[in-house]
Amino acid sequence: MKINPTRKTSIAVVCFSNLRLQQAKDFCQINQLPLLKKKSDDYALQLLFFDDLIELFDQQLNTTISIDFIKGSLAHRQQFGGGRGQAIAKAVGLKSGVTPRILDVTAGLAGDAFVLATLGCPVTLIERSSILFCLLENAFDRASLNEKFQPILKQGFNIINHDANNYITEQLSTSDNAPDVIYIDPMYPERKKSALVKKDMQILQRLHDNDDDASELLNNALLFAKKRVVVKRPVHAETLNKKAPNTCIKSKKTRYDIYTIEKM
Numbered sequence: 001m002k003i004n005p006t007r008k009t010s011i012a013v014v015c016f017s018n019l020r021l022q023q024a025k026d027f028c029q030i031n032q033l034p035l036l037k038k039k040s041d042d043y044a045l046q047l048l049f050f051d052d053l054i055e056l057f058d059q060q061l062n063t064t065i066s067i068d069f070i071k072g073s074l075a076h077r078q079q080f081g082g083g084r085g086q087a088i089a090k091a092v093g094l095k096s097g098v099t100p101r102i103l104d105v106t107a108g109l110a111g112d113a114f115v116l117a118t119l120g121c122p123v124t125l126i127e128r129s130s131i132l133f134c135l136l137e138n139a140f141d142r143a144s145l146n147e148k149f150q151p152i153l154k155q156g157f158n159i160i161n162h163d164a165n166n167y168i169t170e171q172l173s174t175s176d177n178a179p180d181v182i183y184i185d186p187m188y189p190e191r192k193k194s195a196l197v198k199k200d201m202q203i204l205q206r207l208h209d210n211d212d213d214a215s216e217l218l219n220n221a222l223l224f225a226k227k228r229v230v231v232k233r234p235v236h237a238e239t240l241n242k243k244a245p246n247t248c249i250k251s252k253k254t255r256y257d258i259y260t261i262e263k264m
């Protein structure tokens with residue numbers, strides 16, 4: 001999946017690793033990005049290839065993000081996040097004896113998907129940005145070497161680099177592999193006070209112009225999810241498509257709009 005050529009942000013790849021040089025060259029060729037040997041002030045975002053790690057550097061924030069399923073904030077949330085009692089778990093319908101199969105069509109940094117996976121759900125993630133997919137794939141590769149990650153892989157945790165609207169209409173309409181739940185977390189509208197937005201989300205906002213096809217995602221998801229569609233929104237935001245959910249679950253800053261699928 002190529003990067004949107006109309007993007008506003010300048011992006012380059014910086015390769016510090018001989019081991020990854022061919023991978024970096026191929027990535028740059030597919031995505032039509034410049035390949036550098038060291039960081040440069042000319043690019044707002046720079047994807048840094050090291051021997052093991054791949055991370056994304058934001059020039060303006062002077063910070064990097066990468067994804068780590070074994071340690072850091074994701075592992076912390078796994079340990080202290082509140083288990084099946086937390087709002088996201090209730091939103092997807094996790095309860096004793098019910099462990100839904102989930103399609104997360106807006107993978108991003110996989111924070112939400114990983115929480116659901118650690119609670120026992122088989123999860124497939126879809127991400128259309130090749131930059132984010134590169135970070136996700138690298139996180140999977142590193143985690144796969146760790147035995148703590150094996151149960152999650154075994155129960156089903158995989159990533160796909162695709163546009164989710166195309167994926168849903170092409171893959172789910174032709175087979176009976178529909179997930180129980182389709183989970184949608186589109187980019188929030190840009191906040192004026194950027195201090196209110198976490199740094200990793202600010203970087204995501206810089207990477208994407210917008211997710212203006214989120215309404216289409218909801219429509220498609222409603223056609224193909226077996227049990228429910230869950231949309232994550234800021235607590236006071238309008239519903240997607242101005243479509244009223246059957247119910248919603250709120251936490252301090254976040255609202256999960258739940259659309260249940262009527263069985264014929």
Ligand SMILES: C[S@@+](CC[C@H](N)C(=O)[O-])C[C@H]1O[C@@H](n2cnc3c(N)ncnc32)[C@H](O)[C@@H]1O
Pocket residue numbers: 105106107108109110111112113126127128129132162163164165185186187188204208211213217
């Ligand atoms: C707000 S982020 C999701 C954050 C994620 N829930 C997390 O916990 O890290 C939204 C992501 O969805 C992706 N996205 C939006 N629309 C998409 C689509 N139609 N197909 C695939 N990915 C999409 C964007 O590229 C972006 O990375």
